[in-house]
Structure formats: structure tokens, C-alpha cells
Amino acid sequence: MAMETGVIRRWLKRPGDTVAVGEPLLEIETDKVTMEVEAEASGTLLAALHPEGATVPVTETVAWLGQPGETPPAVTTRPSSSPSPAVRIEDENADEDDQAATRPSSSLSSSPAPARAPDGRVPATPAARRLARERGLDLARVTPSHPDGALRLRDVAPLAARRVTPLARALAAEAGLDPLALDGSGCGGKVTAADITRAVAGRPRRVPLSGMRRLIAERMALSRREIPDATLALSADVTDLFAWRERRKRAGGSVPSVNDAVLYAVAAALAEFPFLNATFEQGEILCWPDVNLGVAVAVDNGLVVPVLRGAQRLTLDALSDLARDTVAQARAGKLPPDAYLGGTFTVTNLGMLGIAHFTPIINPPQTAILGVCAAEERPVRRGGRTVWRTSLPLCLTHDHRVIDGALGAAFLNRVKKSLENWRSP
């Protein structure tokens, strides 16, 4: 709803006071906020027309500014059907910020009729026209002050300056909007709070790309553009693994997570599958001696992949400890930049989010990535009867330039076998 009335809380200037443009003149209260109304011109406050506490319609004249000793015109306390600006200006320097620094004797009015060419066009200087266009003012409603009948900047500028209600200006500033770019729905095309609210409602929020977001965008787009990838999925029976974790829990101490177990199984498998522990760079397959496992970690507004180096040499507990520390530090943003370099394979886990299947995107120049999904209980036919087993879906995306489906499947089965035949390492 547009603001229709305001309550005058307090006059900050008294009649006879000198007021500079932009100086607070009075304080008003609306249904939403309490705010100061600034003087839109410099001069002397000739009259304050309403007492403190009065409720005044928005189009009502509340004060007169002018030269010392000037008599304010007779006042009607009801707004007329042709609205007039809230503060009348009778001052010689109406707009210091514009160059039209002379008599602002014009006003919005229904009469007298402005000068017009016979074809209905309104003569105006380019400067007046430019301002009117920028502020969406109708020149036909402006009365010229120059004897030649053409509108000058000084005729238009005072009207343009008043075209945004103070509340709308405040709301627009908060929303980062230029209120003058909007069509005003208030009287005389004035931009009101409602216009701002409407404008904000329909607008997307523009979020500039952070450095990390930009990097992710570039690398993921590069991966999809360059790499002919395929995703293989299977499920590992991790009932025994879960049981082992329960036993470890009961024994106390830190217990490697299911993801740690996957990392451990993957590290071992990669040592046997050199094409998966590889990078594809400039038409060459580089098979790396060490398994440097990338672990995808969600952070605020993004994703990072710190690297666990020499993972194939670590015990499960050591790998678990390293993974835990690394992830914590990555989340805290404390890892040095080189901790993210040199990965040879990546594991990404959406299991904690209940994801049953997904197709991870390879982190180039690596040749494959393993996605770990949510474990679930499944009925399995075993020995002629149905038993409930815990199943962990795994999704391997591989670069088909390096790894064919059969090789990928063999690798995935090797991981599956490790997890299923779980021996406490």
C-alpha cells in the first residue's frame, strides 16, 4: 500500500530559521518508519502549517520556504484535486546540484496551459528535455518561465527533484535500486514506496561470482566440454563393515567412518589400477606412482577438494585421522593453496544427504571420480531365504578416452570386494 498520510512528530526548524538544502526540516511517522524530511531548497522557513502530532495527507503543503520577510500565500488545508508538492519552493537557488540556478517559478499545475507548438509538441531546451526523459516527466504539464515559451532546465529541475518520496528513496537505497528508473504511481508520477516494493518483488537477486564459484564453474564446464565420460554404478554389501564399526564403537576410541573405509578400499584398488590413478594431459596418460586422493568437501557456497597424499601407504586409522583433520581444516579455510593440488583420483560422498544415485563430474585432468551414496537396508535372497543386508551404492564416472567400461567395472568390483570382505585392517 502506498503511504497516504503521515504524522508530523516534530518540527526541527522554527519559522524564521535559515534552512540549507538537504537539512532535516521535520520528522514524520508513517505506518512503517519514522523519518526525517529534508529541505529541498535553501531559504528561510516562512511557515510551518501543521502542529506536531497532526496527521497530514501526503500531498498536503506542510511548510513554506522563501526569502526572509516574505509573506507565505494563503493556505488551503485540504489538498486540492490537482496535487501540489509537499514542500513549495520559493527560493533563488532551488537546485544547487543542477546548473539551472535561477528562478524556479514553475510548478506542476493544471493551469495555465504551457506553451505548445500547433502540433502539440512542447518547446523545450535539450537539457530540459533530457532531464524530463530521464525522470519520466511529462513536459506538457510544466509551465515555461522564459518569455520565448520554451521550457528551460530550471522549469523542470525542481519537479524532477521531488519525484521520489523520502520513504521510497530509503527503500530503494536498501534494495540497491535507482528509484528514478521506475515509473512512479504516485501523484504527478512520483515514485512511492509501493513502486519500490513492487519493483523489488519481481527482480532476481544478482549474485556476483566468488573466486571459488568461478573456479568451480570453469572446471566443471571444462570437464563436461572435454571429457567423454560415462558413469557405472553398483552396490557393495557393507553389512560386515557396519558390524565391524559397531564393534569398534563399543571398544571406544575414534572409529573410521564408512567414507574412510571407502577411501581405504579405493586407495588399495588404485594401486592395482594405474589408469584410474592417472591424469590425462595434452594427449598423454600420466599414471602416478602415489595415490593422491582428492576428497570433495562442501563448504559455504561451494566445494573444495583437498588431497590426501600417498593414501596407499597409510593404515586405515592413519588415513581416517588424516581425512578427518584435512576436511576440518578445509572447512575452516586453513589449508594452504598447495593442499588442493596434485590429486590423482577423487572421492565424493553425498550419502549423508540421502542420495541414492548420482553421476559425479570428473575433476580434470583426473581420469575418474567415485561417488558414494547413502547406505540402505535391502532384502537379499540368500540361501533360499530373504535377509536384510546393508547396501552401499557406488557410482564411478570415468574418462572414456582413458578407461573403457570393462576396466572401470573391474575397478569398481575391486572396491566392492574390499568393502564386502571387510577385515579389520
Next chain:
Amino acid sequence: MREITYAQAIREALAEELRRDPAVFFMGEDVAAYGGAFGVSAGLLAEFGPERIRDTPISEAAIMGAAVGAAMTGLRPVVEIMFSDFVSCCFDGLCNQAAKTRYMFGGQTAMPLVVRAPAGSGTGAAGQHSQSPEAWICNVPGLKVVAPSTPHDAKGLLKAAIRDDNPVVFLEQKLLYRTKGEVPEADYTVPLGQAACRRDGRHLTVLTYGRMVARCLEAAERLAAEDGAEAEVLDLRTLVPLDREAVIASARKTGRVLIVHEACQTGGFGGELAAVVAGSDAFFYLDAPVRRLCGADTPIPYNPTLEASVVPTTDSIAAALRDLLR
């Protein structure tokens, strides 16, 4: 700083450049022993001798042509055309030869020559010795046109013109020859193509040059004192190349433009200035029609009252400024 006259400043510029560069020489009608019709080159013959300070017959076409030939073959001639009206007697040499040769020959030659030509009315010399012919010349690509308003600029611009590799028409203002101003003794030049803001103002812009600068400044002071309005006075100094940026920036700043020149209005340089303003983004800041206050479209009459009446005066400039501010 010492003060010298406009004529002395020009003489100093000539002498310094003659001393500095043996390729520079000076010729014209009655410039040697006589010292030039306005005495500008008095004394140069004694220092530089008759080979480099050359009296010519009354042969403007030969003077101009010889300057072109000398400029094409390693010298830097400065010639004096006794009255700027007489450039019509050597128009081919100036406009077809000096201006176009470099272009027609695909850039094979530079054309380092300066044509000094006293211009303007006010001396009672009537129709054929009083014109301000800059518009004729500004319309010829290849020429540069300079019109200094102060002794300081006259010296600095003439030295820059002599060092320039293009033909430069240097329009001196007869009535300024005896005006005095501060001129440094050290070597300096005023670059061609740079206007000078003689007075800051925010309410309107006056574009002018040459003799009219002083009148515009007087009118602007009067306006400030009596009307409280501040006129910016831009002295163009060089007409070609024009300092378009300065013109546009000032017009943009004030939104009102008055153009003042002594030369006739129709086809005058003021029309070009108005078009530069109107054709730039300064147009959108104009808050009044661009006004010209120029010489009348008449030859210059002999009678002193009539003569004064056909060129802008401080009064008529002040009136035009007020009108523009209404």
C-alpha cells in the same frame, strides 16, 4: 615578470627561432629595412642579414609559392602577408599547394611554413585591409590556423608554429600589436590545438579568440558585477586543430553558449563552433539556443563610427550574455 607588447613578443619569437634553427628564414613585403608594415620585424635585418630577412617584390603568389618550394627542400620559411586580406592574392599557393602537397604526394614531404598575416578592423583601413579571413582558411584541410590574443600566446604559439611541420596561418591582431602582457624571457612554446580558459564560470560559456577575448572578458566582469552571473570565457587560441574537448566540456558544464568573433557571421567559424557543440553530447545539456555574436555581413566601412558598429563590442557582448541568461 616583465611586460612587452604583442608586436615585441612576435619579434622575439621570430628572432629566437632564427637563432635556434638555421633552416628558418623570413620574407615578405617591406619586412627587412622597413621592418614590416606594422614594425613587427624591425631590427631583424641587422642581426640576421639580407639572406635570411628578405624583402620581396609585391608578389604574394611568388612569396607563397617560394615558401612552399623552400619548405619542400629543407627550409622552414616564415612569410609575412602584409594584410591578411591579401591572402586572396596567393590563395592557390596556400590552399592548393601548401595545404595539399603532402597529401597528394602520399606523405612524401612535410610542409613546415608559417604565414604571418595581420588581421582585423579598427585601423580605418576600410574594406580591403581590415578583414578577418579565418573562415576561408579553416575550410582547407592541411592548414593550421592560429589567432593569439595575448603577447604571451603570440610568442609561444608562433614558436610552436615555426617548429610545426605543417603550414600554419598565424593571424595576428593589428589592434593588439601595442597591447602589453607578461611574457617569460625563457624559451617556451604554447602547443597548437589547446584552448585557454580565461575566466571560470558556471552559468554560461563564451567561445572566442583573438581581439574579441579582451572584450568578452570585460563583458563577463560586467555581468558578474551587475547580474551575479558567471560567464566562462574560453580563448580558442588555435582554430585548426580545434580544442574540441575544451569547447564541449565547457558547453556541457554551463548549458549556455555564446560565440563571439569579429569575422562576418555567414559561413563564419562560429557556425563550426555551434555545430561542434550541437553535434556533441553537450547538446543534451544545452539550456538555451546557441547564440552567435559576429561581425556584420558587410565589408568593413571606412567611417570610424560605422567601422566600430559592424563588429561586436563590450556592450553588445554583455547584452548578448544577458539575453542568453533570461
Next chain:
Amino acid sequence: MSTQPPHTTTTDAPLPPRDTLLRMFLQMSQTRCFEETAARLFTQGKVHGTAHFCIGEEAAGIGVTAALEPQDLIYATHRGHGQSIGKGMEIRRMMAEFLGKATGVCKGKGGCMHIADLSAGNLGANGIVGAQLPIAVGAALSTRLQKLDRVVICFFGDGASNEGTFHEALNLASIWKLPVVFLCVNNQYGMSMHVGDHVNVPDLSVRAAAYGIPGWSADGNDAVAVWQAARRAREIARTQGPCLLVANTYRIMGHSKSDNNAYRDKAVIEQWKARCPIKRLRAWLLERGLASEQELDALSARARHDIDDALAFAEASPDPEPAAAFTDVYA
């Protein structure tokens, strides 16, 4: 004035050396071939613009340039192909200029009416009749002030001798005693007006008397006579001051490419064609035993080859970039 030019004796002056004579023959043949080729390009519609041909006047240009020293300067006329070739301009770049190509000597911006090659001492052909006379005086003044041993040759036509600049320039050069030769190629026509109608003296060279300088005429169709006169003129200019040499010849072609010769008798043109300066030089060389038929045939063939080569070069050359229109206005 008769159409038959007065004959000048050549007996008591030195003759050009043999290699100079052969070079003159070659350059006159090149000039003829250049212009015939240019005329053909016009009829084929391959060239836009205009050209002014000196066919039949080759001796008046090349007889002079052959008598010059390399440091000497010339100002050419708008009918100056022979003067330019004689001064040693590269024919390929002349042809390219004629075709308006970027490789032209003026980057395709002057055309053959404004051919210039300052590096070859050709200060340029001028499209304004008579404009070059005071300019040549300036170059001669420059020669004086720079204390150089050099002469400026200013070519102009009988038509230009009626321009005010002729008077101003000859007078100025005379009072300053400058090293300039005013070389009037009297081809008997100022565009369509015959010299007998536009001048009221029997011999243009008498005009020199008005300036107190030597003036005489030579048979402009006799390359050897022109050479001898030019040597003498050069020596006068170098040691005493300006002189006026008139080479009387005849313009075989129309004024420019668009001239139908409505103003003159075609029979007279034919008479002058018979006095071809190239044939005349050839006969003279053979008669004196200075060259054999084979040698001269070889030179003619070489001229043809040089022009063919220049045309091929020009046709293969690119047009100027559009941006070239905006360069060289100012230095």
C-alpha cells in the same frame, strides 16, 4: 606563329655521350609505351580519373632530364610522364599510382596528375597550371641558402606562361639571381587554345627580356638539340641566375583523355606524328653510327618489357586501405 617550330643548330655545342643518348632513347620509348598503355587502360575502362599525355613531346622532357646532374631538382607539369621517367622515377610505382594502388609512388592518393618522387629529385607534377613556377623559385632559394651545387628545373607549358605566377616567379628569381631554369614546353596548346591565339609574340622566349634574363628556343622534337640547350641553361642557372628555355614541340594527343580534337585540323596532327622525336633520335643514332639497329631494337623491346612489368606489378598491387584516406593530411 607557324606550326613548324624554329630549328635550332646543334653543331657547335658538345653532343651527349653515347650512353646518355642510348638512355634517352630508352626513356623516350618507355614514356611512349607507358602512355600508350595508359590510354589503352582508359579505353578498356580499367582506370578511373584522367591523364594528360605527352606523346610526341618526349624529347622536350627527356632531352632536359638527361642533361641534369643527379642532385638537380625538377618540378614537372601535369603532362609530365616523360619528365618523371627521365628523372629516374621507378616506372612500376608510377604505373601503380596511375592505377590508384597502395604501392603507387603517392600511395594512390595523387594519381598521375600529381606524381612526385622527392627521393628521385622530382618535386612533383602540379595540377594547377603555373603554380609550380614560384614553388621552383622557393626550391632555388633553398638551394642558395643551403649553399648547394644544384639547379632547379621548372617545367611548364605555353599555357602557363600567361599565368600571373609566371611573371611573379621569373621576376623574383631574376632579382635574387637564383639557380632555376624555367623550361617551357611549348606544345602549342593551352587545352584547346592555340599558342598563336593566346600569346601575341612570335617566340615565347622573348618574354625573358622583360626580366633581364637569357631566353631562347630549341627544337623540342630534337632530343639532341634539347639536351644541348638544357646543358647550356643549367650552366647559366648555376653560375649566373635564371633563364628561360622554350622547347617548341606539338601535342599529338588531346588535352586529356576526354578530348575529341574538335578545335584543330587532323591533318596537322598527322604532320606532327611524322616528326616523331623517337624515330628522329633513332635515325640520328644510326646515321652517326652511334648504335646499331639491333641495339636500338633491343632498347625498344626493353622499354616494352619494362612497361608490361610495371603494369603487371600495378595490377597485382592492392588498393589502399580505406583508412589511408585519412592519413598524411598533417605531418
